[in-house]
Amino acid sequence: MPHKMIASDEKPLHLKKGKRIECNGERGTVLYVGEVPPTSGVWLGIEWDDPSRGKHDGLHEGDRYFQTRHPTSGSFVRPLKVDFGRSFLSALKDRYREIKGDDTYGVDPTKLSQLKRELNVRFIEIVGLDQVNKIQSCLKDLQVAGLRDEKISKGDQKGLISEECPAIQELDLSRNLLSDWITVAEIVAELPCLRVLNLSENLIQVPDDPESISHCFKSLEHMVLGKMEYSWDDVMTCIKMWPNIQELQIPSNNISKLATPPLLHALQSLDLQANPIGDWEEVNKLGILPGLETLNVSEIGVKVIRFPEGHKTSLFPSLKRLIVQENKIEEWVSISELNKLTALQSLRILQNPVVDMFDTRTSRQLVIARIGSLTNLNGVEIQAMERKWSERDYIKQAATIKLRMKIPDKDFIKIHPRYAELVEKHGEPEEGELVLSHTTSLSSTLIDLVICSPQRPGVKISKKLPKTMTVQRLKVLVNKILNFNDPRCLGLKLTNPKHPGMEINLDNDQKSLDYFSADTGDVVVVQQSTER
Known part of the structure; x- marks a missing residue:
């Protein structure tokens, strides 16, 4: 009933x-x-x-x-x-209290270290946080206000906020009790200087009529909306409220699908960290943004980076800084794809399988050689001499792999698209610089391989195997060694520590190891797939 x-x-x-x-x-x-x-x-x-x-x-x-x-x-x-929260000014005055014996206001010393920790959480980067520990002359001069976790649920009587603290430029309202955008708009409307607003960890309902309150956010340039449970459609609805937005951080939401954004043409920086996107094709939908200079797509689960066919791409024409850390990128071809970006200067790519398989120095050299425009890698500037020797070493390695694998030119260029450009720049490697293995004894039909898997960290097994062994038989053997559930769900890849950048997918179960040019010293990298 x-x-x-x-x-x-x-x-x-x-x-x-x-x-x-x-x-x-x-x-x-x-x-x-x-x-x-x-x-x-x-x-x-x-x-x-x-x-x-x-x-x-x-x-x-x-x-x-x-x-x-x-x-x-x-x-x-x-x-x-139940606690229904309190007003904005109540929280502001409580946190920024008058210091006895002085006619100034400032940060409560007992809360200062907590405040700095709160404002510097990993997925939030707000400009000017160092100003927080400077004593402000009074609330009227307060420019950076940190009000995280203060149970704010409402504004104040009209006119009071603008009278008490009109100079606020950066405001952290994360993890409060705000429930609707009307309330947020009422607060922001009285802060004419506001440029940066952080509303992370407030479960605010998406507005029905965002355009009607857009005038309240006209000064806003930088919005942070982490852990709001928003989809991309929700964000696109909200974006109508912020006519002058230039920097948008929306990490750790429910964004799995993207769409070509019609209202973000002024956007310069976009943070999508830790959203379950998974597919780089979704990221490419953002490529029409003409002014986008910084893109953070770390922790989104991508395995492969691909752009449309061609030497360069028209996507992301202004992109200078790209962050793809903590993803699942497995192949060096994905790194070479980034060379298609015409404006790329800075890349962060740590904690991806493709770079983790080698030592830091080797991985760094390979990335530098494959992306010609980079000036900064993982926060470290690339010097001219470092680029020169990275590219020269890369030419030697690539030429060695080409000879060993007998790769046709057209297939080789797909794997090493900068090779011809680098040879023209530095010259062909000398024959003596190419190191090829030779096996001439009766035991040459057997090869020593190392078997390992990122899903079994710390486990490396050496095996002497016949070159005639098929990939199918190798999968059965690997399945027994590493205790996977089903050999049919295994993907195998051949690499070699002495030849960084060599990747051969063992993608035909009926072919032998000899067909794939497997040789002593090679490493079989095993990956269990969830698909069959």
Whole structure:
């Protein structure tokens, strides 16, 4: 039997569906306000941020009061037990208090170290944080305000904020109790100098009419929206509120699919870190942004980087800085693809399998040689002499691999697209610089291989195997050695520490090791796939 909710004109202002609350240190969202028979009085139906905090999904004693996303994230709480938050100025004055004996305001010394930690969390980079530990002459001169985790849920009487603190340029409102963009707009509208706003970890509902409040955000240039549970469509709706946005950070959201953005042509910097995107083709949809100079796509799960066919790409015409750290990039061809970017100068690519398979120095040389425009790699400047010797060593390695594998020219260029350009620049390597292995004894039909897998860290097995062994038989052997579930789900790749950049996919189960030019000293890298 459905139960009647209290009419809106019968409720106190704070008792409304969608409001954010805190109770005993736990955060949640109000989804129901009304009676829960047979008890009397008002109850709040809460969806808790932590699903283990609740007891049900809004179905109680056979009646549906509300619906949560998780089966155990809902429960009922009396209003008197709930903290509905406080106003912006209440929090501001509490954190930036008057120092006794001096007519100045400043950061409470007992909170300063905490404040600096809060504002410097990994996925948030706000300009000018060093100003926080400078004593401000008064609230009217305060330019950087850190109000993280202050239970702010509302603004103040119109005109009070602009009177008390009109000079704020950078504002951190992360992890508060803000629930709607109207409230945010009311606060921001009274901060005419605001350039940077951080609203991370507030579960704010996407607005129905974003254009109607866009005038409130006209001074805003940099927005941070981490851990908001937003999709790309949600972000594209919100972007209509920020007509002059230049830098957008939206890490750790629910963004898996991207689309060509129609309203981001002024954007210079975009942070998509730790979103479950997975496919580089989605990233390429952002390539039409004419002014985008910095792109952070670390921790998004990509394995392969590809751009359209051609020597250079028209995508990302202004991109100077690219961050692809902590992904799953496995092949050097993906690194060579980045050479197609016409403006790329700085790259961060640490913690990817492709660079982790070699020592830091070798991996650095290979990346430098494959991307001609780089001036900075992983935060370290590339000197002219370093580039010269990286490229010369790369030519020797590539030429050795070409001779050993007998690769046709057209296939070799696909793997090493800069080779001809570098040979023209530095000249062909001398014959004596190419090191090829020769086996002439009766045992030459056997080769020593090392078997390893990134999914079995620390395990390296040496095996003497016949060149005539097929890939299919090798998979069965590897499956037994490394204890994988199914040899059919294994992918094998041949590499060699002495020839960095050599990658041969053992992609035909019926072919022999000799067919793939396997030789003593090669390493078989094993990867278990979830697909069959």
